[in-house]
Amino acid sequence: MSTGQRQLIGAVIVLAVFAVTWSGRHSVAAMQTRTVWDGVYTAEQAVRGAPLYEQSCAECHGSDLTGGEMAPGLAGSEFAWNWNGLSVGDLFERVRISMPQGEPSSVSRQDKADILAYMFERSGIPAGETELATRTATLAGISFLAEAPAPK
Numbered sequence: 418m419s420t421g422q423r424q425l426i427g428a429v430i431v432l433a434v435f436a437v438t439w440s441g442r443h444s445v446a447a448m449q450t451r452t453v454w455d456g457v458y459t460a461e462q463a464v465r466g467a468p469l470y471e472q473s474c475a476e477c478h479g480s481d482l483t484g485g486e487m488a489p490g491l492a493g494s495e496f497a498w499n500w501n502g503l504s505v506g507d508l509f510e511r512v513r514i515s516m517p518q519g520e521p522s523s524v525s526r527q528d529k530a531d532i533l534a535y536m537f538e539r540s541g542i543p544a545g546e547t548e549l550a551t552r553t554a555t556l557a558g559i560s561f562l563a564e565a566p567a568p569k
């Protein structure tokens with residue numbers, strides 16, 4: 418094989434890798450078209466979440482969600498900037514796997530989704546027509562943004 422041929426093959430491989438990477442990025446961006454500011458939970462769901470939060474989370478994170486001696490706040494701007502750009506699926510998985518600390522299986526998936534709805538309400542994120550889902554794959558399609566995007 419000549420040097421020219423090798424260079425050509427090399428260039429084709431680089432281009433192919435680039436194309437795959439680019440299209441992969443592109444589809445992730447397309448999947449996350451909704452944000453938490455698009456009405457991703459209902460007011461009733463937040464009402465259900467409030468006593469569940471009080472029962473399972475308030476002891477450490479505070480009744481007003483501002484955190485305690487050990488645990489961080491779960492509403493407001495510090496919390497929001499911590500999670501900015503991640504997905505609601507990431508946040509849900511964090512809670513599903515590790516919270517309440519020490520006994521994460523004591524609260525069901527549904528109750529955790531309801532608690533997230535309550536946390537969103539307390540962060541000033543507006544409610545909408547559809548409930549927050551309990552499937553991580555569905556929640557992965559919603560971006561958590563600290564601030565509402567500028568209207569299109």
Ligand code: HEC
Pocket residue numbers: 470473474475476477478487488489490491496499511512515516517518519524532
């Ligand atoms: C026994 C105390 C305790 C209880 C109860 C508890 N947490 Fe936590 N939580 C913590 C601590 C401590 C941290 C920070 C250390 C860590 O990451 O584990 C934390 C971290 C978190 C985080 C990550 C916050 C961030 O900005 O990174 C979330 C979200 C969370 N908790 C949600 C919940 C929810 C929802 C409940 C109720 C279902 C709950 N926690 C119950 C102690 C607790």
